[in-house]
Amino acid sequence: MQQEDLKEKEKYESVWKHDEYRHFSPGERAIDKFGLIDLLRKSQVKTILDAGCGSGKLMQKILEECGSEFTVHGFDIADNCLDPYFNNIKDDILTLGVLWNPDDFNKKYDAIICTDVLEHIPTNKISQVLNNLFRCTNTFCYLAIALFQDGFGPEILGESLHLTVKEPAWWLEQIKNAGFKEIHPLTEKHTSGADVWLHVFLLKTRE
Numbered sequence: 462m463q464q465e466d467l468k469e470k471e472k473y474e475s476v477w478k479h480d481e482y483r484h485f486s487p488g489e490r491a492i493d494k495f496g497l498i499d500l501l502r503k504s505q506v507k508t509i510l511d512a513g514c515g516s517g518k519l520m521q522k523i524l525e526e527c528g529s530e531f532t533v534h535g536f537d538i539a540d541n542c543l544d545p546y547f548n549n550i551k552d553d554i555l556t557l558g559v560l561w562n563p564d565d566f567n568k569k570y571d572a573i574i575c576t577d578v579l580e581h582i583p584t585n586k587i588s589q590v591l592n593n594l595f596r597c598t599n600t601f602c603y604l605a606i607a608l609f610q611d612g613f614g615p616e617i618l619g620e621s622l623h624l625t626v627k628e629p630a631w632w633l634e635q636i637k638n639a640g641f642k643e644i645h646p647l648t649e650k651h652t653s654g655a656d657v658w659l660h661v662f663l664l665k666t667r668e
Contacts, residue, residue, distance in 0.1 A: 465583075466538075466559045472618065473539040477515075479617060483544060487605045487658070488519030488576035495660065497574075497603065498527060504601040504664070506571040511535045512560060512594065513578030517543045520554065536566065561586040566593045573598045576605035579632075584625045591639035595665070602641070602663040606632055608656045629659045636661060 462470065476482055488511065491497050501509065507530075511520050514535030521544070523533050535543070535555045543551055558565025560582065573594055582590050594602060607623060614622035629648050636644060641663045649658040 462559070466562070469559070470538045472622075473537075474541050476613075476617065476622070477539050477541045479613075482613060482617075483516045483518075486516060486518035486577075487607075488515075488574060489522050491574075491576060491603065491605055491660070492519065492522055495603075495662075498523070500603075500662070501531070501572055501601060504572065506531065506601055508532045508570045508599075509534070509572045509574060510568075510570040510597070512566075512573050512575040513537055513581070514555070515542050515577070517547050517554075519574060519576065521546050534570070536560070560593060561589040563589075563593060563596075566597060569597050569599055571599045572601040572603070574603050576603070577607060579604060580607045580623045580625050582625055587625055587635055588638065591635055595640040598663070598665050600665060602661075602665065604636070604659075604661040604663070606659040606661070608659055629656060632659055633661070636663070641665065 509523065509531050511533070514520060514537050517535055520533045520535055523531060533554070536558060537555065538557070538559055540557055543555060547554060560566055575594060579587065579590065608626065608629065610621055610626055611623045614620055629646065633644065633646055643664040645662040647660040648656050649660060651657045
């Protein structure tokens with residue numbers, strides 16, 4: 462692992478030691494907010510990767526509610542990210558690696574879910590991450606991207622965890638450049654009117 466990658470790994474292994482970082486899971490929220498399970502069913506998905514799975518709450522919800530329908534796997538940079546729920550199955554369900562490294566991120570899945578992750582990626586690595594997501598997605602991809610600066614990183618580490626904060630149009634251009642053709646975006650706004658989340662639903666014809 463290169464020095465830059467190792468620094469990111471150490472950063473997030475430090476962050477996941479704080480229980481308060483585990484309270485909110487955008488991926489888990491999306492299951493109910495957007496009927497994500499039904500979208501996966503309609504796309505005839507069988508295998509799912511949670512890319513940047515963090516605490517694993519999205520995977521846990523899928524396993525508990527419809528585990529017989531899907532094979533679920535997680536990918537993350539931090540060895541200590543998963544909640545205790547996964548203690549007995551961690552070695553089977555979690556792959557450790559760096560999302561922008563093609564050698565780490567190289568197995569194909571029917572669907573890839575990537576929530577609250579892309580804004581954490583260094584800007585110069587975004588295109589490679591999106592290229593990897595495109596290459597490893599057979600059918601369906603869902604992205605949830607925060608459009609705001611985070612408060613947790615400055616409080617705990619003295620530095621922001623959101624390294625790439627851009628407007629929706631910028632993100633959609635990067636996604637298009639990665640090769641995705643059928644792109645369905647939805648921008649979620651704060652009560653103030655500010656854009657806060659970009660949700661992108663992507664369909665890809667099987668090769």
